[in-house]
Amino acid sequence: MKTSSNANQVMNDLMEKMDIRMTYQRKIILSILIDNIDKHLTANEIYSLIKVKNDVIGMATIYRTIDILLDKGIVIKHDFGDSAAKYELEIEKNKNHHHLICKKCGKVIEVSGLLKEDFYEKILREKGFQCTEYRLKIFGYCDKCRS
Amino acid sequence: MKTSSNANQVMNDLMEKMDIRMTYQRKIILSILIDNIDKHLTANEIYSLIKVKNDVIGMATIYRTIDILLDKGIVIKHDFGDSAAKYELEIEKNKNHHHLICKKCGKVIEVSGLLKEDFYEKILREKGFQCTEYRLKIFGYCDKCRS
């Protein structure tokens, strides 16, 4: 899939927002993440998707770029129980969603709104804890695997 | 800390429930987990706590035992963002709790009741997904580090 012009807009916004040197490699990695906004990719999957485009970027660069994006809060890291971490772009439209993970087929479904509305205030009041972000993973069986 | 007689009761219950060969090593590992029911230990921390008792159990055995306990649903595995996984016993009294993780000092606080009461039915109805267990991690700053 070719990066759409909308994706180009997203890319430009991100580049400005980040204020880092925009190298060829970083643009490619970002474009892969934008094109796969609904997916959850390992570093190695990013590497492979770049190769499909007849290009090669070293793993070290991929990891270092991801680290920057994590720092900037543009990418989030997941551990879905496989050995490798998975990454996904987190921009407005998909902020604060939860994940349903099928223990049989590995399918990941995204949902929202499972936390109590007042959870932020509740933990601040009861524990003095100030939440900056959270991760809710729900394990179980998807529609197909439930039979 | 010596394993209390209550802990011995817990141990006996678990041993019966599990129906596996009760070796010396497995008893030791279980006792460490029971004594640290409120904590979250890495494989290496379990190893060290055993050493404090002037005993040594191979890492392979520790991992293999943990795997069994995970399988039996007696232990749960956490990824709190450090490189090593953390494990904790999950028995009645502390089932289904959430974790607040301080990004500054690393402190972990346990809480409960942050999910909507009907979340199970909601995802089953809306997504056809049957939840077996879940993990809610909340990152932020604890009381002390919030200043």
Place this chain on the structure above:
DNA sequence: TTATTTGCAAAATGTTTGCTTTGCT
């Protein structure tokens, strides 16, 4: 120009595995 970033290979880390010996039951 010059400070940053890349790529490669080597290292580090956590976890798993194969195989022989040991020990439950």
Place this chain on the structure above:
DNA sequence: AGCAAAGCAAACATTTTGCAAATAA
């Protein structure tokens, strides 16, 4: 006795790092 588990070392997979060469600004 006989099968299952432990220990050790070696293998593995993912991630991180050092350093020389390349490159964005």
